[in-house]
Amino acid sequence: MATVAVQSFVSAPLQVPKVTQFKIGICQLKVTTEKSANIFNARSMIQAAAEQGASLILLPEMWNCPYSTDLFAKFAEDFSDIDSAPSLLMLSEVASSLGVTIIGGSIPEKDAGQLYNSCPVFGPNGELKAKHRKIHLFDMGKPLPGEVQFKESDNISAGEKPTVVDTDFGRIGIGICHDIRFPELAMSYSARGAHLVCYPGAFNMSTGATLWELEQRTRAVDNQLYVASCSPSRDSAGSYMIWGHSTVVGPMGEIIATTGHEEAVLIAEIDYAVIQWTRESLPLESQKHNDIYQFVDLLRESPNS
Amino acid sequence: MATVAVQSFVSAPLQVPKVTQFKIGICQLKVTTEKSANIFNARSMIQAAAEQGASLILLPEMWNCPYSTDLFAKFAEDFSDIDSAPSLLMLSEVASSLGVTIIGGSIPEKDAGQLYNSCPVFGPNGELKAKHRKIHLFDMGKPLPGEVQFKESDNISAGEKPTVVDTDFGRIGIGICHDIRFPELAMSYSARGAHLVCYPGAFNMSTGATLWELEQRTRAVDNQLYVASCSPSRDSAGSYMIWGHSTVVGPMGEIIATTGHEEAVLIAEIDYAVIQWTRESLPLESQKHNDIYQFVDLLRESPNS
Numbered sequence: 001m002a003t004v005a006v007q008s009f010v011s012a013p014l015q016v017p018k019v020t021q022f023k024i025g026i027c028q029l030k031v032t033t034e035k036s037a038n039i040f041n042a043r044s045m046i047q048a049a050a051e052q053g054a055s056l057i058l059l060p061e062m063w064n065c066p067y068s069t070d071l072f073a074k075f076a077e078d079f080s081d082i083d084s085a086p087s088l089l090m091l092s093e094v095a096s097s098l099g100v101t102i103i104g105g106s107i108p109e110k111d112a113g114q115l116y117n118s119c120p121v122f123g124p125n126g127e128l129k130a131k132h133r134k135i136h137l138f139d140m141g142k143p144l145p146g147e148v149q150f151k152e153s154d155n156i157s158a159g160e161k162p163t164v165v166d167t168d169f170g171r172i173g174i175g176i177c178h179d180i181r182f183p184e185l186a187m188s189y190s191a192r193g194a195h196l197v198c199y200p201g202a203f204n205m206s207t208g209a210t211l212w213e214l215e216q217r218t219r220a221v222d223n224q225l226y227v228a229s230c231s232p233s234r235d236s237a238g239s240y241m242i243w244g245h246s247t248v249v250g251p252m253g254e255i256i257a258t259t260g261h262e263e264a265v266l267i268a269e270i271d272y273a274v275i276q277w278t279r280e281s282l283p284l285e286s287q288k289h290n291d292i293y294q295f296v297d298l299l300r301e302s303p304n305s
Numbered sequence: 306m307a308t309v310a311v312q313s314f315v316s317a318p319l320q321v322p323k324v325t326q327f328k329i330g331i332c333q334l335k336v337t338t339e340k341s342a343n344i345f346n347a348r349s350m351i352q353a354a355a356e357q358g359a360s361l362i363l364l365p366e367m368w369n370c371p372y373s374t375d376l377f378a379k380f381a382e383d384f385s386d387i388d389s390a391p392s393l394l395m396l397s398e399v400a401s402s403l404g405v406t407i408i409g410g411s412i413p414e415k416d417a418g419q420l421y422n423s424c425p426v427f428g429p430n431g432e433l434k435a436k437h438r439k440i441h442l443f444d445m446g447k448p449l450p451g452e453v454q455f456k457e458s459d460n461i462s463a464g465e466k467p468t469v470v471d472t473d474f475g476r477i478g479i480g481i482c483h484d485i486r487f488p489e490l491a492m493s494y495s496a497r498g499a500h501l502v503c504y505p506g507a508f509n510m511s512t513g514a515t516l517w518e519l520e521q522r523t524r525a526v527d528n529q530l531y532v533a534s535c536s537p538s539r540d541s542a543g544s545y546m547i548w549g550h551s552t553v554v555g556p557m558g559e560i561i562a563t564t565g566h567e568e569a570v571l572i573a574e575i576d577y578a579v580i581q582w583t584r585e586s587l588p589l590e591s592q593k594h595n596d597i598y599q600f601v602d603l604l605r606e607s608p609n610s
Contacts, residue, residue, distance in 0.1 A: 136592055142585040161597065181589060183488045183527050184598040210558055211526060218523040221516060222488055253515055280447040284486060287441055292466065293489040294601040 011285055012193035018168040020273065024228055025049025025057045026266040028246040028259055031066055031236035035075050038064045039090050045265055046091075050098045052267045056169040058230040059105030060246070061177050061200040062117070066238035069155045072115050076108035079120065079131055088120055088128070096126030101167045105200040105230060106134065106176050114157040119174050119200060121165050129167070133159025134176035135185065147206070148240065152178075161299050162188050170195035170272060177201035180215045180229075183222065188297040190223035195272050199229045202236075208243020213255070221253035224278045224285075226270055234261035251278040316590055317498035323473040325578065329533055330354025330362045331571040333551040333564055336371055336541035340380050343369045344395050351396075353570045355403045361474040361575075363535040364410030365551070366482050366505040367422070371543035374460045377420050381413035384425065384436055393425055393433070401431030406472045410505040410535060411439065411481050419462040424479050424505060426470050434472070438464025439481035440490065452511070453545065457483075466604050467493050475500035475577060482506035485520045485534075488527065493602045495528035500577050504534045507541075513548020518560070526558035529583045529590075531575055539566035556583040 027045040031038055042063055049057050061067075064087040065075035077085035082092060087107050095102045102122045109118035109131070117134040137152040162185060163174045173189025173196070180186075180199045189197050197219060203212045212229070220227040227249045234244045244261030248268035257268035279285065332350035336343055347368055354362050366372075369392040370380035382390035387397060392412050400407045407427045414423035414436070422439040442457040467490060468479045478494025478501070485491075485504045494502050502524060508517045517534070525532040532554045539549045549566030553573035562573035584590065 135594055135597065139588075139592065140586065141588045144582060144586045147586065158594075178592075181527070182593065183492070184593065184600065187488070188598055214519065214522055214526065214558060217519055218527075221519065222486070222523075253519060277449060281445065281449045281452065283444075283446045287444065287483075288487060288489065289440055289463075292440065292602075292604055293493055294603060295489065296599045296601055297597075298599060299597055 011191045014193055014195065014275065015171065017170040017195065017272070019055070021269070021271045022055050022169055023053045024248060024268050024270055025052065025054025026228060026230045026246045026248065026268070027057065027059050028231055028233050028244060028264045028266060029060060029063060030233045030263045031063055031238065033066055033071075033237045035064055035086070039087055043090050043094050046094050046100070046102065047098065048265045049267065050100050052265065054100065054267055056101050056103070056167070058103045058198050058228055059200060060230045060232045061106045061202045062108070063105045063232065064107045066236065067202055068237070068239045072108040072155055073110070076110035076115055078111065079109050079118065079128070080111070082128060091120060091122050092126040092128065095122040095124055099124045101169055103172065103174065103198045103200070109133070115155060116159060117152070117156050117176055118159075119176055121167070121174070123167065130163055130165035132163035132174035132176065134179060135159040135162070136178045136182055138178040150240075162192075164189055164192050164194055173197040175199045177203065180219065183219070184295065186219040186223050187295050188300070190225055191295070191297055192300060194225055195275060196226040196228060196270070199227065201229055202232055203243045204240050205243055208245065212243055212245055213247060216247055216249050217253040217255070220249040220251055224251045225275055226250060228268070233263040251275045316496045319498055319500065319580065320476065322475040322500065322577070324360070326574070326576045327360050327474050328358045329553060329573050329575055330357065330359025331533060331535045331551045331553065331573070332362065332364050333536055333538050333549060333569045333571060334365060334368060335538045335568045336368055336543065338371055338376075338542045340369055340391070344392055348395050348399050350570055351399050351405070351407065352403065354572065355405050357570065357572045359405065359572055361406050361408070361472070363408045363503050363533055364505060365535045365537045366411045366507045367413070368410045368537065369412045371541065372507055373542070373544045377413040377460055378415070381415035381420055383416065384414050384423065384433070385416070387433065396425060396427050397431040397433065400427040400429055404429045406474055408477065408479065408503045408505070414438070420460060421464060422457070422461050422481055423464075424481055426472070426479070428472065435468055435470035437468035437479035437481065439484060440464045440467070441483045441487050443483040467497075469494055469497050469499055478502040480504045482508065485524065488524070489600065491524040491528050492600050493605070495530055496600070496602060497605060499530055500580060501531040501533060501575070504532065506534055507537055508548045509545050510548055513550065517548055517550055518552060521552055521554050522558040522560070525554040525556055529556045530580055531555060533573070538568040556580045
């Protein structure tokens, strides 16, 4: 037990972004063992989403590479050298040509001899605005009967910070798959003034059925903000069977849009006024008892960061 | 923004209680405007639960008094004078005569001119082991269209501390109704080594349908422990219509037992070995990133309290 000095922050006020009502497009795509085919397919689905009116587009976890440990290094790209990174280059080009913002799911990232499970964010001018490295890696302990052992940290290094990015479509927090299991991450995004938390993810069949929707609805309800998730389709290649069921949830826990397990472009309307109504109707934030407990975000730099 | 010094705690290890496998009985009872009838009915349902093998018994929020602000003072009892408190006296007597432990839902408590919404806990020797005063009062802000204004703090004072109580049936944390909306309270119970969190509650028809089950499953899953809830039945007297649907949830979010909206005694099997398996299978606690965020329990006295 150590005594640490921490700064007690209040939540950042919700800013009004450039656009408060818009369509989000969720690309639940099929991942194959061919990287170039995955890039081509992702581009087509982003275009399809944009044609249906989406101006913010979300891709799944590991969309350019099957979730197979032996493939990560081969499919990985260097985020500091986009011109040599075909997946990132495509995202930059398509964001710019369509004028959309892309929360780019995740791909394997290589950096200084390490591999990360990383989400790139591109703005409508094609600029890489941010990246989120998966913080909470999916490391199983002792498998239950019928479960298959899985230890992501054998091959992937963990991210070391939360990621919020200011876009034309609001302040967006990012978590990748197992990151959703930790209420603390969504709490930190809410306290940092996020309107929306995006979770690219690839839950398996057992945790998918029991937890995928539950955790999304919970993070939305407990923090009174929007949550969007994007999974690969079930027929994707990889080391395990994927649940699918990409979903968009509103700040009262309502499912705005969801889909099954097949390849699909899901379009949902988002209206940030609903966040305001929800919080005015039930001001959970002001009802927290900071005399009893406090949530401390050690990496938040200032009350408005 | 203030800088506060806090103690960084690790979670208390899970102790092995006297009994690790047992039946819990949930008394979803009908509350009437007659206090003596409510006491008689509660006693009958506790007895029915015990006859079905329950050794830990949970009652609903405000079981001796309709949820009507004008009745709280009239129905309130003084927890420091049990001999003059007919509801508490019945619980003490029936706990002792049946040899059961009772998490006594809640009743209005009067103390020094204030009213509280308080849960008494009685051990099998009839002793009042603990009480929990509802911490998070249900104060609506600006009602949404169709919603009725509701401000619990107009009539009730808030509790000032979390409550964990060691019983023969494990370490039990208690939250009352709106307390469930705050992940922090369940997190503090988990960190204090609770096996089970009991939520007496009386959600209304709208939040009941959308949030009651969701929040219970979430608190169980995120903290890998058992959650049990107990509501009055829908045909109870009071100022609003009650959702019902008392439920018991296991540490993987699985619904072990639930019921509809009518008066019912719900019996569920609890086995604390499942907590251990769940945590061994997926050690969420050790995967938390305390270098990024920390949950601070300001009132926890020591790492093992």
